[in-house]
Amino acid sequence: MAAVFERDEIDVEPFIHGEExxxxxxxxxxxxxxxxxxxxxLPAYLYLLVFFAIPLLTVVVYSFATRDRFGGADLTxxxxxxxxxxxxxxxxxxxxxxxxxxxxxxxxxxxVSYPFAYYMxxxxxxxxxxxxxxxxxxxxxxxxxxxxxxxxxxxxxxxxSRVAEFLGFGPTRVLFTQSAVVLGLVYGFLxxxxxxxxxxxxxxxxxxxxASRDLYANGLQxxxxxxxxxxxxxxxxxxxxxxxxxxxAYVTPQILGGTGTSMLGSxxxxxxxxxxNLPFGAAMSTVLMVFMLAATIIYFRKxxxxx
Amino acid sequence: xxGITEPRGWTKGALAATxxxxxxxxxxxxxxxIIFSFSDSRNASVWGGFTxxxxxxFASDSELTGALWNSLRIAVVATLVSVVLGTMSxxxxxxxxxxxxxxxxxxxYLPVIIPDVTMAVMLLLFFAQAANWFGFSKxxxxxxxxxxxxxxxxxxxxxxxxxxxxxxxxxxxAMDLYASRWQAFRHVTLPLIMPGILGGGLLAMTLSLDDVxxxxxxxxxxxxxxxxxxxxxxxxxxxxLINAVSVVMLVxxxxxxxxxxxxxxxxxxxxx
Numbered sequence: 001m002a003a004v005f006e007r008d009e010i011d012v013e014p015f016i017h018g019e020e021x022x023x024x025x026x027x028x029x030x031x032x033x034x035x036x037x038x039x040x041x042l043p044a045y046l047y048l049l050v051f052f053a054i055p056l057l058t059v060v061v062y063s064f065a066t067r068d069r070f071g072g073a074d075l076t077x078x079x080x081x082x083x084x085x086x087x088x089x090x091x092x093x094x095x096x097x098x099x100x101x102x103x104x105x106x107x108x109x110x111x112v113s114y115p116f117a118y119y120m121x122x123x124x125x126x127x128x129x130x131x132x133x134x135x136x137x138x139x140x141x142x143x144x145x146x147x148x149x150x151x152x153x154x155x156x157x158x159x160x161s162r163v164a165e166f167l168g169f170g171p172t173r174v175l176f177t178q179s180a181v182v183l184g185l186v187y188g189f190l191x192x193x194x195x196x197x198x199x200x201x202x203x204x205x206x207x208x209x210x211a212s213r214d215l216y217a218n219g220l221q222x223x224x225x226x227x228x229x230x231x232x233x234x235x236x237x238x239x240x241x242x243x244x245x246x247x248x249a250y251v252t253p254q255i256l257g258g259t260g261t262s263m264l265g266s267x268x269x270x271x272x273x274x275x276x277n278l279p280f281g282a283a284m285s286t287v288l289m290v291f292m293l294a295a296t297i298i299y300f301r302k303x304x305x306x307x
Numbered sequence: 308x309x310g311i312t313e314p315r316g317w318t319k320g321a322l323a324a325t326x327x328x329x330x331x332x333x334x335x336x337x338x339x340x341i342i343f344s345f346s347d348s349r350n351a352s353v354w355g356g357f358t359x360x361x362x363x364x365f366a367s368d369s370e371l372t373g374a375l376w377n378s379l380r381i382a383v384v385a386t387l388v389s390v391v392l393g394t395m396s397x398x399x400x401x402x403x404x405x406x407x408x409x410x411x412x413x414x415x416y417l418p419v420i421i422p423d424v425t426m427a428v429m430l431l432l433f434f435a436q437a438a439n440w441f442g443f444s445k446x447x448x449x450x451x452x453x454x455x456x457x458x459x460x461x462x463x464x465x466x467x468x469x470x471x472x473x474x475x476x477x478x479x480x481a482m483d484l485y486a487s488r489w490q491a492f493r494h495v496t497l498p499l500i501m502p503g504i505l506g507g508g509l510l511a512m513t514l515s516l517d518d519v520x521x522x523x524x525x526x527x528x529x530x531x532x533x534x535x536x537x538x539x540x541x542x543x544x545x546x547x548l549i550n551a552v553s554v555v556m557l558v559x560x561x562x563x564x565x566x567x568x569x570x571x572x573x574x575x576x577x578x579x
Contacts, residue, residue: 037403041411044396044459048414051456055433056417059425062432116329119322122313131326133568138333140510140564142517144534145553148541149336151351152343152550158352159339187336190329206311219318248422250520255541265424272431272524285428289421296420 056289062282071276082283091267091284098264101178102246105185109193109242110235112186117197117234118227121204132198139191147184147255154180154256176258184252189245193238200234201227240299244292264288337557344550351545361551371552374536381447381532382515385454390508392455393462394500398492400463401470418457419464426457427524434525445527453525454515461514462507465571469503470496502573509567513560 063082065073085091120131138146153159154175164172174180204227212222228235250265257263262270264284271281314322344362348355365371399405400412418426430453434445477499481491519534526535533556540549 033403034405037399037405038407040395040403041399041405041408044392044463045407045411045414047392047459048411048418048456051430051433051452052418053414055429058432058436059429112325112329112332115322115325118311119326122311122322133565134330134333136568137561137564138337140513140560140567142534142556142560144517144519144538145340145557145560146336148537148549148553149340151541151545153336153339153352155350155352155545157350187332190333194329202310204311209311244420245422248424250424251538254538265422268424268428272428278432281428282432285425289425292421292425296416299420 059282059285059289062279063286065279065282067277067279071278073278073282082279085280086283086287094262094264094267097178097261098247098249101182101185101263102243102249105182105189105246106193106239106242108182108186109190110197110239113190113193113197113238117194117201120194120198121202128202135191135194139195143188144251144255146188147252150180150184150187151175151255154183175256176261178257178261180256181249181253181261181263184256185246185249188252189242192241192245196237196241197231197234200237201231204230237299240295244295247291248288340550340557341554344547344554346547346550348547351547351550361548362555364548365551365555368548371533371536374531374533377447377530378516378532378534381451381454382512384451385458385515386508386512388451388455389458389462389511390504393459393507393511394466394504396459397463397466397470398496401467402475415460415463418460423518423520427521430456430521431524445525446530449525449527450522450530450532453521454518457518457521458511458514462504462511465507465510466500466503469500469506469571473499502570505573506567506571509563509570513563513567516556516563517560 061075062073064078064080065075066077066079066081068074120128123131156175160174161172164170174183208230209222209226212226217225247263248265248268249263250269253261253263253266257266268281268284268288271277271284275281313319343351343354345357345359346354347358347360396411396415400408400415430449434449437443438445473496477495478491481495482488486494517534518532519538522532523535523538526532531539533552537549537552537556540546
């Protein structure tokens with residue numbers, strides 16, 4: 001299956017006009033082509049080197065530095081102290097909590113998205129495109145505002161508690177709990193799961209499923225042994241795309257969570273903006289980045305670029 | 308290859324119902340927010356009769372309109388620069404082979420996948436260090452530079468998708484007819500990828516207008532964009548005024564996204 005997702009390696013095609021295509025001529029053409037390509041890429045290349053690659057290295061350098069008395073970082077003495085500090089009871093609690101909530105978010109997204117993506121893949125071309133657009137719109141729409149909408153819904157005497165009262169449940173308190181955070185994360189990242197899942201289910205040859213049914217597999221067996229394994233690249237890609245931002249979430253726990261629901265992302269922010277322990281915050285960010293890079297490599301190996 | 312056939316009977320009904328529920332989940336909260344932005348009540352979550360006063364409060368609040376103006380200025384700068392750089396990088400990656408191409412490709416994808424917080428931390432430390440050495444103050448410049456850094460990648464992805472879907476025989480045909488490579492680009496390729504450039508640009512603008520986390524980290528000197536200001540208001544305590552401001556941001560962002568998706572679906576010759 002993996003071969004399907006690899007991009008075609010396009011050969012260098014020298015553009016020849018008029019002159020005779022001697023090997024020297026072609027070689028000169030290829031060399032010129034390479035220079036031009038690099039030249040065109042150069043502005044963006046340099047920009048990303050300065051404003052992305054160097055900042056990334058800065059974080060790594062800071063993570064080995066020592067905290068100074070003014071809440072800055074002493075860049076003359078390097079050590080592993082910040083990484084040793086990570087092995088702390090509080091940090092372990094936060095990492096475990098973040099991982100737990102991120103896994104829960106990923107699972108909920110998977111369970112909700114699978115039937116949706118499957119249904120979308122079975123529809124006609126036009127219906128699919130319409131369905132896709134209405135998933136894409138919330139996907140790109142203001143994340144802060146979409147989380148804030150849940151704040152309004154879950155708020156004191158808000159719409160949700162009215163509905164709960166009407167249905168005969170007592171006063172419910174969801175806002176500022178971990179459930180609210182998971183709800184906000186699922187709401188925010190659901191399209192990240194739907195899109196790669198749909199992309200991989202849509203590619204499946206329907207005849208394989210029909211063949212399994214002809215051979216007396218029931219619906220569940222056909223799903224377990226045919227549909228699920230074939231859709232696995234989408235499942236993996238979607239899970240990574242939901243898990244990583246959930247782990248680094250900051251806005252959602254800030255708005256919908258309360259005390260005792262701080263996650264990795266928000267804890268890192270605290271280290272920079274409040275606690276002023278830059279090396280420690282940098283060390284946590286570095287760990288998060290290493291996780292992210294590992295996941296990204298798996299993503300490209302398994303799922304390809306489905307966005 | 309044939310796709311999956313539509314299921315029959317109760318399975319179909321169940322799947323259709325699930326899909327409607329997913330759409331309900333996506334759009335109901337947005338609808339609730341819009342309704343409550345017209346509520347005449349001090350509590351943002353309680354309905355107290357119809358009023359448009361929160362919107363006029365927004366229009367007459369100089370802090371909010373100032374932040375809105377800042378957001379728009381930064382979005383325009385970030386969009387223009389990232390459209391040029393992103394389109395150039397897409398052309399280089401899709402139409403040329405050059406040294407360091409794989410590294411560049413990876414470098415372009417990283418800002419898309421990296422969590423907001425990590426990128427914010429990176430830029431915070433980078434600008435703090437740079438300000439130490441070169442002595443500049445944070446604000447408009449640092450925000451715009453940061454927004455460009457993540458917008459380039461999104462423009463590049465959208466334009467590349469367009470280039471990849473385009474028949475490169477058209478370019479070759481132009482050059483067989485004695486067009487120079489530049490002429491072929493200017494008169495054949497560029498018009499055909501214009502919808503992609505437009506779509507990428509609108510997307511970049513949305514992302515710049517919506518960004519909270521990175522902006523909050525790289526701002527300084529009292530500079531604030533609308534989302535950052537609203538985020539600080541939410542944390543201080545919620546009033547229905549925030550509902551109204553949120554709805555304005557939400558509608559702007561949804562319209563831009565819809566236009567971007569529409570532009571990406573246009574045929575090349577429609578766009579010129």
